[in-house]
Amino acid sequence: xxxPLLWIFLPLTMAGLLMLIRNQKVxxxxxxxxxxxxxxxxxxxxxxxxxxxxxxxxxxSSSFEILGRHLILSSSDRxxxxxxxxxxxxWFAVAPIIKKARRLTSLGLAITALFVAALxxxxxxxxxxxxxxxxxLTVPLLLAPGKRPGKGLIRFLIFQTLAxxxxxxxxxxxxxxxxxxxxxxxxxxxxxxxxxxxxxxxAVFPFYSWIPLLTEESSPFSVxxxxxxxxxxxxxxxxxxxxxxxxLRDASTLGSVFTTxxxxxxxxxxxxxxxxxxxGRIMGxxxxxxxxxxxxxxxxxxxxxxxxxxxxxxxxxxxxxVWALSLTILKEHSPTLILKxxxxxxxxxxxxxxxxxxxxxxxxxxxxLAGFPPHQAIWEGLASTSLPVxxxxxxxxxxxFFSAVHVMLAFASASEGVRWESRETGPQRIIFAIGFLALFxxxxxxxxxxxxWTKLPSIFTHLPQ
Amino acid sequence: MNTxxxxxxxxxxxMTSIGLLVHRDWHWGIGLLAVxxxxxxxxxxxxxxxxxAAAKLITGWMACAVLVIAQHNSDPSEESDASRPQxxxxxxxxxxxxxxxTFVLSLRGSSWLGLSLPFAWGSLLLVGMGLLxxxxxxxxxxxxxxxxxxxxGFEILYAAVESSILVAALLSTVNLGLxxxxxxxxxxxxxxKT
Numbered sequence: 227x228x229x230p231l232l233w234i235f236l237p238l239t240m241a242g243l244l245m246l247i248r249n250q251k252v253x254x255x256x257x258x259x260x261x262x263x264x265x266x267x268x269x270x271x272x273x274x275x276x277x278x279x280x281x282x283x284x285x286x287s288s289s290f291e292i293l294g295r296h297l298i299l300s301s302s303d304r305x306x307x308x309x310x311x312x313x314x315x316x317w318f319a320v321a322p323i324i325k326k327a328r329r330l331t332s333l334g335l336a337i338t339a340l341f342v343a344a345l346x347x348x349x350x351x352x353x354x355x356x357x358x359x360x361x362x363l364t365v366p367l368l369l370a371p372g373k374r375p376g377k378g379l380i381r382f383l384i385f386q387t388l389a390x391x392x393x394x395x396x397x398x399x400x401x402x403x404x405x406x407x408x409x410x411x412x413x414x415x416x417x418x419x420x421x422x423x424x425x426x427x428x429a430v431f432p433f434y435s436w437i438p439l440l441t442e443e444s445s446p447f448s449v450x451x452x453x454x455x456x457x458x459x460x461x462x463x464x465x466x467x468x469x470x471x472x473x474l475r476d477a478s479t480l481g482s483v484f485t486t487x488x489x490x491x492x493x494x495x496x497x498x499x500x501x502x503x504x505x506g507r508i509m510g511x512x513x514x515x516x517x518x519x520x521x522x523x524x525x526x527x528x529x530x531x532x533x534x535x536x537x538x539x540x541x542x543x544x545x546x547x548v549w550a551l552s553l554t555i556l557k558e559h560s561p562t563l564i565l566k567x568x569x570x571x572x573x574x575x576x577x578x579x580x581x582x583x584x585x586x587x588x589x590x591x592x593x594x595l596a597g598f599p600p601h602q603a604i605w606e607g608l609a610s611t612s613l614p615v616x617x618x619x620x621x622x623x624x625x626x627f628f629s630a631v632h633v634m635l636a637f638a639s640a641s642e643g644v645r646w647e648s649r650e651t652g653p654q655r656i657i658f659a660i661g662f663l664a665l666f667x668x669x670x671x672x673x674x675x676x677x678x679w680t681k682l683p684s685i686f687t688h689l690p691q
Numbered sequence: 692m693n694t695x696x697x698x699x700x701x702x703x704x705x706m707t708s709i710g711l712l713v714h715r716d717w718h719w720g721i722g723l724l725a726v727x728x729x730x731x732x733x734x735x736x737x738x739x740x741x742x743x744a745a746a747k748l749i750t751g752w753m754a755c756a757v758l759v760i761a762q763h764n765s766d767p768s769e770e771s772d773a774s775r776p777q778x779x780x781x782x783x784x785x786x787x788x789x790x791x792x793t794f795v796l797s798l799r800g801s802s803w804l805g806l807s808l809p810f811a812w813g814s815l816l817l818v819g820m821g822l823l824x825x826x827x828x829x830x831x832x833x834x835x836x837x838x839x840x841x842x843x844g845f846e847i848l849y850a851a852v853e854s855s856i857l858v859a860a861l862l863s864t865v866n867l868g869l870x871x872x873x874x875x876x877x878x879x880x881x882x883x884k885t
Contacts, residue, residue: 293857355861362868366875375876380834384825387838387869391818391845398852 229273229299230290233264233307234343241336247328254322257331261315268307273300297346305681306462307342312678313543314338317451320547323653324554326447333367334451336360341459350466351397354390357427357463361386364452368444378439385426385433392423400471407473417474420467421483428460430521431490434514438498441510446557449506450550453513454543461520461535462685469686481525488522489618491515496625500632505556505563505582508629509549512589515622516542519604522619526607528689534604536679541588541596541668548661549585552578555654565633570640577650577658579637586630588665590623596668696733697809703730704813705790708820711836712782717762720836725755727817731843734813735850743859747846750863754839754870761874762832785827789819806851817844835873842866 240260247253271277276285290297299307317334321327340360344353365383369375396419402412426433441449468475492515499511520538524531553563555578561567572579584595591601601623608616648655668675683689707727711720728751736744797811804811821841824833846862 293855293860295855295857352858352861355858355865358865359861359868362865362872365872369876369879371879373879375831375879377829379876380829380831383872384834384838388841390865391842391849394849394853394858395845398849 227284228287228290229303230297230343230346232267232286233299233311234290234297234339234346237261237264237335237339237342241332241339244332244335245328250322250325250327253331254318254327257318257327257335258315261311261318261335265308265312265315268304268311271304273304275301295352296348297343298348299342299346302681302684303346305679306345306685309539309678309682310338310342310458313454313539316543316547317447317454320551320657321447323651323657324447324551324558326445326554329367330448330451333363337363337367337455341455344459345462345466349397350463350470351394351400353463353466354393354397354423354427357459358387358390367448368440368452370445376439376443378436378441378443381436382440385429385436389423389426392419392426396420396423403471403473413473417477420474424460424464428457428464428517428521429514430487430517431494431514434491434495437514438502438507438510441506441513442504442563446506446509446553447550450509450546450553453510454546457513457517457520458539458542461517465532465686465689469689472688475528475688484521484525485612485615488518488525489615491518491521492619492622496622498625500625500628502629503565505553505565505568505633508586508633509546509553511629512549512586512626513546515626516589518622519601522608523604526604526611529683530607532683532686532689533679534600534607536682537600537603537672540675540678541600544596544661544664544668545585545588548581548658548665549589551654551657551661552582552585555650556582559649565636568633569636570638570644572637573640573644573646574649576646576648577655581658581661583630583634583637584662584665586626586633588669590626590630592627594666594669596665596672598669599672693737694807694809697737697807697813700730700733701809701813701816703727704734704817708817708840709783709786711840712786712820712824713779717832720832721755721758721762724758724836724839725752727840727843728752728755730813731817731847734810734847737807737810738851739854739859743854743856744850746859746863750866751839751843754866757867757870757874758832758835761877765877782827785823786820789823790816793819804848804851806848810847810851814844814847817841817847819844831873831876835869835876838869839866842869 244253244257247256271286273286273288276283288298288300314334318327318331321330337360340356340363344356344360347353347356361383365379368379396416399412399416399419403409403416406412424430429437437453474480495511495514495518499508499515502508502511516538520535523534523538526534556568556571556575557563559575560571588595588597591597605616608619650658704727707723707730710723714720714723728748731751732744732748735747793815794812797808797815800806800815801808801811818841821837821844824837824840828834828837842865
């Protein structure tokens with residue numbers, strides 16, 4: 227058996243089978259157990275090493291040939307596989323309590339498998355095609371039956387589809403640079419194409435207009451899943467570029483490009499979040515800020531940047547799950563998610579409203595919450611290199627923090643005589659309690675998740691040096 | 692002879708892409724897209740084998756078939772496209788600008804990439820026309836047709852530099868996937884009414 231068969235083709239088959247089942251709880255249970263098995267397999271099973279169980283000998287080979295090319299998942303990819311499938315469990319486990327399991331688990335599993343394939347395919351530039359397939363699969367996830375597609379979905383489809391040609395074509399130019407590295411004209415053209423491709427794929431400023439639109443018009447939980455998965459995998463894909471091409475990795479302007487792009491996203495996202503009146507749009511801008519931070523970390527040097535990027539992964543996943551869950555519950559029971567319509571909801575939906583505010587504060591790097599340790603490390607790194615950058619970044623923090631306070635005040639402003647109650651269901655309360663606990667515990671004891679990301683830099687051969 | 696046929700394919704691509712821009716009726720739109728795939732087939736079979744180029748043609752026609760079925764089942768009241776400029780003259784003028792700019796670009800591009808002029812122009816023209824369509828319409832059917840046109844233009848150019856079977860297969864899957872996505876988007880509002 228080969229590793230790509232286990233972590234790519236098997237999940238794709240399972241995703242197809244899950245679509246045939248109708249019961250939400252059964253789907254979620256099967257998906258969670260299956261994904262847990264994949265996570266444990268990634269954690270425990272060595273690749274390309276013979277295992278002996280009694281008389282049986284078993285070896286998981288790293289390569290799988292398909293139409294003359296290879297899908298390769300080596301031993302160094304195991305930590306990434308464990309993390310991506312492990313994090314997917316969080317989304318799949320929560321989905322049935324808001325009745326989103328049928329679409330999210332089957333399509334989510336297929337999207338995850340396609341992203342793993344994107345990171346496994348050799349030559350790795352073909353990943354752009356697999357990412358595009360994942361994009362196409364997200365459409366049924368984001369567009370609920372009976373609803374017309376909004377502008378956000380159409381823009382998402384356009385921007386992500388346009389990214390693919392840029393990246394594929396830049397790959398051809400990059401091959402030319404390998405044979406003639408001194409040709410500065412080709413280097414410049416390739417850099418422009420890569421930059422455009424990734425700007426579209428990663429929704430970098432000014433191509434992020436679809437994010438707030440999508441968070442406003444689609445199911446927050448589905449959008450949350452997409453906004454968790456896409457930036458993470460795209461950055462991994464981008465790091466693959468840096469790892470493969472020495473001229474790109476060693477480019478003197480790379481650091482300033484990362485700084486400028488990161489600051490643009492953080493500042494614009496923060497300022498726009500501060501003045502939003504729609505709760506969904508605030509989540510969208512928070513994701514833009516978070517992507518900005520992920521990009522900014524790489525301006526701090528390759529080693530530190532990589533570690534900080536991986537450090538952000540778990541808190542971001544946790545915050546987004548809690549935020550998306552809260553928004554989904556509130557959206558179902560409130561006429562709209564506009565601030566004037568959510569006044570006083572704290573008294574009737576205490577768990578969902580608290581979850582939303584806590585997740586918002588965690589993403590804003592509030593002390594004692596999960597987002598604080600990585601954000602504090604980023605602050606430290608930035609402060610030692612450039613104080614103006616710290617000042618710009620603080621604008622983004624202030625914007626996101628201001629939006630959290632604004633929302634909290636709206637939730638708390640109930641009219642006289644409204645009684646305290648909790649309309650969340652039992653399972654919803656339990657999930658929220660676990661989420662709150664995890665948000666605080668990760669803020670107080672960040673070292674607990676160290677083993678999850680310390681091995682991740684080893685995925686890349688040249689980058690961590 | 693081959694050059695003349697390449698120019699003919701290029702002119703076909705030009706006419707169909709302008710037709711896609713101007714015509715409002717979806718029957719015409721899909722018909723023109725199907726003809727467009729013929730010119731793409733001809734241009735792609737120059738660097739590739741005929742069998743691989745034929746796969747592209749068949750995929751394109753399958754995408755057209757999917758869109759025909761989807762449009763037949765969709766609600767005609769959903770077809771309004773308020774954002775689209777009404778004047779045909781505007782569309783023709785914009786198409787003229789794209790035509791001229793892509794021609795100038797292909798003069799440089801053909802020598803840079805080592806391609807014949809009709810090959811480079813046919814490719815860039817389709818990309819440009821597709822982008823123009825994306826810029827002037829937000830109706831899902833038009834957006835899907837425009838994205839298919841952009842991808843078709845890119846595929847002609849990419850065929851000259853990459854001949855991997857896996858890439859051809861994946862690009863075909865993307866084309867077909869895009870058509871199926873379009874079909875899903877076109878038919879989803881109807882599900883509520885039925």
